[in-house]
Structure formats: structure tokens, C-alpha cells
Amino acid sequence: MNDTIALLERRRSAPPAVLTGPGPTAGELETILTLAARVPDHGKLAPWRFVVFEGAARARVGRIAEMxxxxxxxxxxxxxxxxxRGRFARAPLVVAVVSRAAPHVKIPEWxxxxxAGAVCxxxxxxxxxxxxTATWLTEWTAYDARFREAIGLAEHERIAGFLHIGRAPPVEDRVRPSLAAIVTTFPG
Known part of the structure; x- marks a missing residue:
């Protein structure tokens, strides 16, 4: 089997509370973020950016959420x-993917x-x-304007997701939809 197919077949989300360390090294994080940014981006706008929470910053941002x-x-x-207080300390590393979508003369905001979703x-x-293992969550903090401002987002920026990254024990797969339920073939 092709390695990429095998990788995608093994992909599972795990509750952040079961993610353990060690988290990615600085070099591994650079690789992860570099690859994350290699997505379709019409107009070469880079309509997203990253905010990384690691080490003591996870506790600091948790105190912001608590307040x-x-x-x-x-x-x-x-x-x-x-x-x-522990919301961002559940995993060794949390990366916020921030959508910077804005009106553009050629590229629709959608x-x-x-x-930004593709980046996630x-x-x-x-x-x-x-x-x-990386788990994509939003939770209330993604939608709270006070929280977004407190972590340095501009008024028009939104959180596409908080990606909790760590190591996890094997996670049982959930039921996936059958293709018959989600695929329609347009008549020719």
C-alpha cells in the first residue's frame, strides 16, 4: 500500500487530555508549519497565520481563558x-490557525x-x-472576541482551529459515513 494512503487511513483524533509528550522539537514544528502552509491559496494571499502555544505560554493563555x-x-x-486554566495545557503543544480572510477584488472570502481549513x-x-497525533478543536475560546483580542488577533481575524499536538495511545476509529450516503453522481 502507498505510504500516503496508509497514513491517511490511520489518521484519528484523540481527546487532548490523552496527548502526552514529548511534543515536536523546534525543527519538527518548523516542518509541520511549513507543510501546513502548502495549501491551495488562490491569489497567493496567505489568508491565514499561526499562533503557537508551548511551554509556559499554555498556562498563561489558560489563565486568560479563566479570567x-x-x-x-x-x-x-x-x-x-x-x-x-488547563484548556491549553492538555497537549504538549497547541497551534492556533488564524483565518485572515478579508474582502479582495478577485478572491472571494469564502x-x-x-x-485556512486546508491549513488545519x-x-x-x-x-x-x-x-x-493532532486534534482540531475550536471550543468557546475560538468564538469569543475578548479572547481573540487577548491573544493578539486583529478584529477581522478568526480562529479556524486550535490544533493540539502530542503523542497518543492507539485510538479506536469512529463510524465513518458510507459513500452511498454521501456521494451523488451527476447524470451525464
Whole structure:
């Protein structure tokens, strides 16, 4: 079997809480991000960018998430507070893929958004090819304007996904849709 096909057949998401270290080295991360950026990008706009959370930055961004949640829910219990503080520490490394889609004279914003989604998938495949597991999540932090501003996003930027990267034990596959349920052949 072709190595690429085998790699794609083995791809699974794992809950970030089961991801362990070590995470990617600086060289491996550079490879992952370089390959993630090799996606269709009409107009060569690079309508996406990366924010990397590693080491102590994971705890710092978790405290930001906790503070924002406390603004909305001042009576947040200790368990929920700890969950927010640990949100970005569940995996050795978290990469935010940021969509910078914006109006353009030739390239529809929708195509720019799709390009950011392709970056997320390339990142997952590149991480897997290097022996890691990568899980693509958004969660509430991706949609909260205060959080996005606190991590340095511009007003028009959106989070396409938080990619949690680490090592995971084998994960059982989930049920996948049958092709008969999702494929239509247009009549000729």
C-alpha cells in the first residue's frame, strides 16, 4: 500500500487530555508549519497565520481563558476554573490557525476561509507523518472576541482551529459515513 494512503487511513483524533509528550522539537514544528502552509491559496494571499502555544505560554493563555469566563460567570466553581486554566495545557503543544480572510477584488472570502481549513488539515497530516497525533478543536475560546483580542488577533481575524499536538495511545476509529450516503453522481 502507498505510504500516503496508509497514513491517511490511520489518521484519528484523540481527546487532548490523552496527548502526552514529548511534543515536536523546534525543527519538527518548523516542518509541520511549513507543510501546513502548502495549501491551495488562490491569489497567493496567505489568508491565514499561526499562533503557537508551548511551554509556559499554555498556562498563561489558560489563565486568560479563566479570567474571561469569570467575567461572564463570577460564581464559576473550582473545577470549572481549573478546566479553563488547563484548556491549553492538555497537549504538549497547541497551534492556533488564524483565518485572515478579508474582502479582495478577485478572491472571494469564502475561498480564503477554505484555505485556512486546508491549513488545519495539512497540519494534522504533517504532524501524523512525524509520529504525532493532532486534534482540531475550536471550543468557546475560538468564538469569543475578548479572547481573540487577548491573544493578539486583529478584529477581522478568526480562529479556524486550535490544533493540539502530542503523542497518543492507539485510538479506536469512529463510524465513518458510507459513500452511498454521501456521494451523488451527476447524470451525464
Amino acid at each position: 474571561i469566563r469569570l467575567e461572564d460567570q463570577p460564581d464559576l466553581d473550582d473545577k470549572a476554573r481549573a478546566e479553563e 475561498e480564503q476561509v477554505l484555505s 488539515m495539512n497540519l494534522i497530516v504533517a504532524a501524523r507523518a512525524l509520529g504525532f
